[in-house]
Amino acid sequence: MPIDAAKALAAEPRTGEIAWTTKDVQLYHLGIGAGIPATDPDELRYTLESRLHVLPSFATVAGSGAPGVISGLSMPGVEVELAKVLHGGQTLEIHRPIPAEGTATATHRLAAVYDKGKAAILVLRTEVADADGPLWTNDAQIFVRGEGGWGGDRGPSTRLEPPAGEPDETVERFVREDQALLYRLSGDWNPLHADPEFARRAGFDKPILHGLCTYGITLKAVVDTLLGGDVSRVRSYTTRFAGVVYPGETLRIRMWREEGRVRVAVSAVRGVPPREGGRAWGRGDAPVLADTVVEHS
Template sequence: MPIDVAAALAAPPRSAGVSWTPKDVQLYHLGIGAGVPATDPGELRYTLESRLHVLPSFATVAGAGEPGVIRGLSVPGVDVDPARVLHGGQTLVLHRPVPVAGEAVATSRLTAVRDKGNAAVLVLRTEAADADGPLWTEEARIFVRGEGGWGGGRGPSARRFPPPPERPPDRVVERPVREDQALLYRLSGDLNPLHADPGFARRAGFERPVLHGLCTYGITLKAVVDTLLGGDGTRVHAYATRFAGPAFPGETLRIRIWGTGDGVERVRVSVTAVERDDAPVLADTVVSHG
């Protein structure tokens, strides 16, 4: 088996310095579709340096280093075909607001390797801190097709929260995805050819390049922040999702949003692709806020 579970879990944590500037933040925001309409005061929070706020999901690309999926594949003991790899899920916990510019140390380690039968799931945890203390903690769940079946533990279910309420959503937002959205988003650091190279995408089982899961992740969080949180991303405490299916550049994302109504400051979200009969894109999605 290409994954040596014992070696992967025994690998020491890896730390790397990361830094970012307002330009990096602006590029990320443009990569998730911010700036339309260009003169909208709400959009200028994401694009104009004199008013710049940081959408918390920027933490997943801060420093333009390797995304969690790529870092997970470079752990000792992991030797797999990148065309068999998918991003299965992402969790982000904010310890305080992400600054517009900063320097931090990001420390990553593999915390689990799970046997799902027809696949393996690698769990990579990354903690970032600056001189003032912890900034954020993220967890990437990396799905490797064809690498399960060695008799390991399956781990907990991917579903961490109950499904959305059985009632109409409180808000429905539709966000068109530009044909060149993945090409723009990848400039923030995720150069996986799955999102740009048609030949590689076909080898991975897709008819054409797919949108980065973390791009959809950012588009969705922006929709929640803009519609329910008054555009104030500092209110976001945590954000978790499961990548349920691909989105393609040129499609429209339908984002359904529910308040929990249970006294907890938590928003439930589902995302589907309009042009493919509401095919699932993000599921089990929760934004916790204050």
């Protein structure tokens, strides 16, 4: 069996030093669509080093670049083909605001291996701390097609009841044709997001956007729309990747306010930016992020 759950869970954690600079933060923000309009004061806090605030989802790439997928496949007891792998979900807990530059210690381990029958799910936990204490905890759920069926624990259900009523806010964000190419410079080099031939082998018509790019675009929309642009208010952020996004599509981000949190649903709705007009193409209102919650102060 390519996944040996007992061996994977018994493996020693991997610990290493990570570091990031303001340039890394700025590149990440640009990769999720910040900086439009370029001179907007609300955007400059994401792009100008003298005003830089760090969106908490930067934690998913800080220092080592998207450890949830690539590093998870190199853990003991895990031998699978990259083309069978998708990012199934992400949970991020922020212990205190992320500095614009810093060094820290990151500890990676497989926290769980679940048997979903036709697939396996690996939960890779990354805990990051600096000299002042814990900074964040990341759980990446890695979905591996065709690797289940050994009779293991199916794991907890992550499905939530849909939010009640109409959303409090709805915004749309256009995904540029080169968005995945820019985002991958933050460290996720999976060819699924750039190489058409590899994407076809993985079952897609063309390269798809990184799930974590959609994740970042969505958190920025929530912070800017409902949290007054204050990145320090985010306490945790969790989502399930329910579908793919193709560069050139538009994301519709629906938000519902609840006590201490925001419920979110994201879909791909069309393939031309609203400002350009013309005939829209796309997949209707295809879900791409589900069971999404941003907890805040």
